[in-house]
Amino acid sequence: MSTIVPRYLVAFHPKRVSHHFVDVLVIGGGIAGLRATMALDPRLSTLVVSKDQLQESNSAYAQGGIAGVLGADDKFENHVEDTLVAGAGLCDREVVEMVVREAPGHIRQLIEWGTSFDELEGELLLGREGGHSHNRIVHALGDATGQEIMRAMIARARDVLKAQIWQNTFTIDLLTSDDRCRGALVWNERHGKTFVWAKQTILATGGAGQIFRETTNPPVATGDGHAAAFRAGAELADMEFMQFHPTVLYIAGSSRSLISEAVRGEGAILVNVLGHRFMPDYDSRGELAPRDVVSQAIADQMEKTKHSCVYLDLSHLGAEKMRARFPGIAQRCREFGLDIAVDRIPVRPGAHYMIGGVKVDLDGRTTLDGLFAAGEVTSSGLHGANRLASNSLLEGLVYGARAGEAASAAALAMPDSYQAIPLENAPVAPATEHLDLQDVRNALKSLVWRAAGVRRNGDGLRDAAKSIEQWQRYALAQQFSDPAGWELQNMLTVARVLIGAALRREESRGVHLRSDFPEQDDVHWQVRLGDRRIE
Structure with missing residues (x-):
């Protein structure tokens, strides 16, 4: 593969750029970045850099929940097997075992930190989504799980940890010297460019859905972390695997909105323009088949019927129940004159989750010394060739914590000796x-x-x-x-x-x-x- 890759995206003169020194730099303010920050030793100086407001991460827009073995009829082995089956032979079993077994503890910890998950008669309400054999998905506010989790985590990061956070700050590039990451060059509108020198750097910049015309991702998801790590020499893996969410609201001329998989988990069916329920023709699990199966079936139906979309039908599930269960989706559909309890919802696939990313080990270490990574920017081996629904927020929590702990230990082991290293950049x-x-x-x-x-x-x-x-x-x-x-x-x-x-x-x-x-x-x-x- 031939391509042009500049070492740094901008020309700079070190004497004209301000310098900032910290023990640990966390790039990204989503669930993985904030969880990593919470795992850092309080003796360390920490800076969290967020491209936009903290609320604008992919994490905050997640409608689906977090998967974890919490029901009496469920077992770790079941969750492991479901993940492996969805991953189509490319999951790292050791990673899957580790993440699945740590899941319940992380969910309970979120509750301790103030996250309010949906309950029924005083017990966590556990839902099921495509590819899962048991009810094990916790949701919050019906279809706004990410929003509620991020609310609680942002509050903890600011009020309890007193973390230093730079919002609306763009990470231009990672800084490297002697095959080691030394921090990052960042920019914001008020202060211009700043060299942030760090003993250890944690990359948690999220996804890359914006490289596709059809996507559920917010505008910030432009693959900045993937690209910066690639330029710095870190290894990327599984980059061919972009997961497409099968049900994205399709209104010509409007921005795309996710229709959560939990809608199908509640019993919604997919029909084509002729009114035919087609998923049983493709898979015995019907609408609860894994996302790749459903996306490919929808694409096939769109081609066969020469129609721009298919339709989700909830009309048989009870009007009040559906409006109460999915208030955010109901409101979004109302903006286009659609009542989810009566009208069929036009949907088609869209780029949703970047499975590929920076290759990491069990503790979030990348192949570049001094650089850790967590969340959607990574390829951990958890998802294989296809992510199981609601394993992504879980991965951000587990790997955020592990990367934070490992980076913390590495930073504590290094002497407090800071020196801005002379940098060279090819002319642009x-x-x-x-x-x-x-x-x-x-x-x-x-x-x-x-x-x-x-x-x-x-x-x-x-x-x-x-x-x-x-x-x-x-x-x-x-x-x-x-x-x-x-x-x-x-x-x-x-x-x-x-x-x-x-x-x-x-x-x-x-x-x-x-x-x-x-x-x-x-x-x-x-x-x-x-x-x-x-x-």
């Missing part, structure tokens, strides 16, 4: 006036959706790679002065890595469906693919 050209950032961004998103969406093939992927490389030639070598340009460079980098990984995997597995290689090939491809920075 100033941004040209004729480069329309929004136009390139829109073209990239449409291209990636067409070439690397639910269905892919070699010809489409190769053509996409050529187009992206052409954009990279003039976009990656330029110097920008604000997040719009840096985001575009990051999106181009992540898109090219994803396309390259999708081309190499010549089989269909989990979320990855190659129409020219439609079968799963365990003989040649039951392996995880990695990428390192191209020199």
Whole structure:
């Protein structure tokens, strides 16, 4: 794979940039970043850098819940097996065992910290979602689990831990010297660029859904952490595996909104434009089949009926119950004149969760010394080739805690000797006036959706790679002065890595469906693919 990857996205002169020194730098203010912060030793100085307001992470928008073995009829072995089955042969069993067994403790800890999960008669209300064999999903506020968890965690981080938090601060690049991460170069509108030097750095920047035209992700999810780690030389893995959520509200011309999998867990059915319930034709589990199966079935139905979407039908489930169970979804649908208890909801798949990311071990260590990572920016081996529903917030908690503890121990073991290391940066050209950032961004998103969406093939992927490389030639070598340009460079980098990984995997597995290689090939491809920075 050939591509252009600048070592740093901006030109800088160290004497003209301010410097800040901390023991641990946490990049990202979602569930993984805040949980990592809570695990740090209070003797250490800590800085949390958030690209936007803390409430704007993927975590805060999560409608689904957290999976954990909490019911009397459930066992750890059941949750493990469900995760392994969904992962289509690529899960790391040791990782799965560890995360599943630590799940109940983390859920109870969230309750101790003030998270209010939904209850029934004084007991946690446990739901079921696609791929799960038992009721084990805890939700909050019906369909606003992430929002409630983040409310409680942000309050704890600010009021109890007194954490230093820089919001609305863009992380331009990781700083490296002697094959070690030394912190990051960050920017905000008020103070400009700042070198943040740190003994240990924890990357928790979330996902990359914005490289696709159709996505559930908020605008901040542009793959900044993936791209920065790639440029710094950390290994990325499983980048071909983007999970598509099967049911995204489809209203032409509007932004996309997630219709939680819990809706199908409550008994909603999927019908095509002709009114035919089609999921039993594809899988015996019907609407509760794993997300890859449902997404591919919907894509097939859209093609067969020549219609832009399919429909979710809740009309048989009881009007008041559905409106009370899913207040956020009901409100969003009302904005478009839809009553979820009566009207069929138009849905289609959209990019939802980036399974691939920075490769980490059991304690969140990356392949770059001094850099830890947690959450959606990582590839831990938990999800394999397809994430089991409601295992993502769980992963952020477990790996956030583990990365925080490991980074804390490493920082405590280092002497309190700070020195700004001289940095070199290859010359870059100033941004040209004729480069329309929004136009390139829109073209990239449409291209990636067409070439690397639910269905892919070699010809489409190769053509996409050529187009992206052409954009990279003039976009990656330029110097920008604000997040719009840096985001575009990051999106181009992540898109090219994803396309390259999708081309190499010549089989269909989990979320990855190659129409020219439609079968799963365990003989040649039951392996995880990695990428390192191209020199």
